[in-house]
Amino acid sequence: MDFSPEFLDAIMKAAAYLGAGIGMIAGLGPGIGQGYAAGKGAEAVGRQPEARAEIMSTMLLGQAVAETTGIYSFVIALILIFVV
């Protein structure tokens, strides 16, 4: 079987868009991680309200680091959509 180049190009584009959508499932991970960190942060503030500022900054730093995997998948999705 041989296909026309336009057909193959369309298949490739479709696969790239599908891949971008599937890849963004990785967004689940940072969501769970950040929510867990926020819950633990709320617990810590409840136990020690006087250390609120310290806990907040530590929590935000940890959440931003936990976001890394989501950012990776986002960059890959961007490449799939706009470059491939």
Add this chain to the structure above:
Amino acid sequence: MQPGPKVLAYFLGNENLPITDTLLASWLLVILLILFAYILKKRLKIVPGRIQAAVEIILAFVESQIESMLPGEGRKFLPFIGTIFIFVGVSTVFGLIPGLVNPTGDINTTLGMALMVFLYSQYLGIKRKGVGTYIKGFFEPIFLMFPMNVLGELAKPISHSFRLFGNVVGGGIIITLLYQFFPWFIPVPLHFWFDIFSAFIQVLIFGMIAISYISVAISD
């Protein structure tokens, strides 16, 4: 809709040397920061004025952040880390000005800074620990871990730069999409979230991670 930097012209007509809007914005930012620092330096007073007080607060904050991870060396690393904080912080404000773009929305800007931090931390590691201890650090805990340690070290500038880049570009894409649905008023509050709150947290993270890479490299 095409996100990312736009090519405005080519340097000397060479296809491999594009001049992008982010490049122009970062050059403008560098020139403005140098002018600002020069003028402020001429008018330094014992009793600070408003601008001097604001700059002193920012620098004291950066120094306290360095002190928390590298005790006793806040003053030594303040020029390097402070430059990163100020450059990335002011470039965030640049994204809010119409006609200008955020230089950190370009992977080249963030990767450049991350590579600078990476090379500086490796240099400090070699200088403080000596070449032998530095190379031996790659064979810890056993020599089989050598490829893993090298890869782990090389992944640092990549994760460091992609984090800031992805956040800036992601926020920009969401706002652009919203502008296509509601051209007026509704997307404006989102600028406060994506361009101010989220972006300044990322500036803080970028600087803190630079400090922690340096502290990991020179300790242990």
